[in-house]
Amino acid sequence: MKVYDLIIAGAGPAGLTAGIYAARARLDVVLYEKMLPGGQVATTDLVENYPGFPKGISGSELMARMAEQAEKFNLNVESKSVENISRRGNLCLVKTEDGEGHPSKTVIVATGAEPKNLGVPGETEFKGRGISYCATCDGPLYQGKKVAVVGGGDSAVEEALFLTRFAEKVYLIHRRDKLRATQLLQNRTFENKKIEFVWDSVVTEIRGGKSLESAVIKNVKTEQLSELGVDGLFVYIGTVPNSDLFEEDIERDNRGFIITDQDMATSIEGVFAAGDVRSKLLYQIATAVGDGATAAFAAEKFIEEG
Ligand code: NAP
Secondary structure, eight states: OOOEEEEEEOOSHHHHHHHHHHHHTTOOEEEEOSSOTTGGGGGOSOBOSSTTOTTOBOHHHHHHHHHHHHHHTTOEEEOOOEEEEEEETTEEEEEETTSOEEEEEEEEEOOOEEEOOOOOTTTTTTBTTTEESOHHHHGGGGTTOEEEEEOOSHHHHHHHHHHTTTOSEEEEEOSSSSOOSOHHHHHHHHHOTTEEEETTEEEEEEEESSSEEEEEEEETTTOOEEEEEOSEEEEOSOEEEOOOOBSSOOOBOTTSOBOOOTTOBOSSTTEEEOGGGBOOSOOOHHHHHHHHHHHHHHHHHHHHHO
């Protein structure tokens, strides 16, 4: 059976960068991606802080360019989901959705993270009928309507600003009275007349008929419940890592993000992690790209020293 030098799981910025470096270094590499290349960034309207694009660039265009660059170096990208990764003797074994096991000398896990759910009654029922986790995808459906965004981080604030292009009113519901988002984004939000803040509050229930009609909000300081009439509710309360792939224990932090050393090596020999699936200080495209490059180089060294 064919043994790869490197298998990469995930085609977001970390995986594609690792792929570009590995293919350019002429490793025998394959990248498995369960959906289309691009990862979470592809659903971002405007990326303003990735160096090299002074006017900003749309997330989907940036990712299309990364994929094109990987293709130029003949990176082999296959549309398959990775289901399981394990260590077998001195090799890693990567099982894909078709049940096949693919042996490889090294693996880079770049499977990213996905949006956290609110976990309240009505959320599942109204998914796609008012509840959304992607303003770029669904925002235009709310032209002239009222929407709410839940969360206080960069994602919530950025997407609330984006939604003001369509909605007549955007409520930002946050569980504290201070935002977590960076100051620049906070200032823009405070200046936007369409955004109204609902501080110290959490959503406890989603209600509606055929589609979403309101959210029940609890003020966490007064315990008072109220009903907020909205047509759509966008959830941006952080992410959970796609890190449940391993047969043996892999070291993870208390939120499930994979712990690596500075060279992206995990606690399993030959397995590296890069991007949003990794436990780190800053979750950005720029840091994902750096992780991907380091992981590919470290994998190459690991093979050489093998
Ligand atoms: P985040 O920074 O973890 O923020 C999550 C927000 O949701 C926090 O305000 C948190 O409240 C709130 N929250 C968490 N659980 C909640 C719950 N169960 N109910 C209600 N509220 C809840 O997540 P993020 O905004 O998705 O960002 C993830 C990472 O990507 C961050 O490192 C961020 O800087 C980065 N990012 C950067 C950009 C950019 O640079 N333009 C854009 C998007 C994301 P508390 O504040 O009270 O904890």
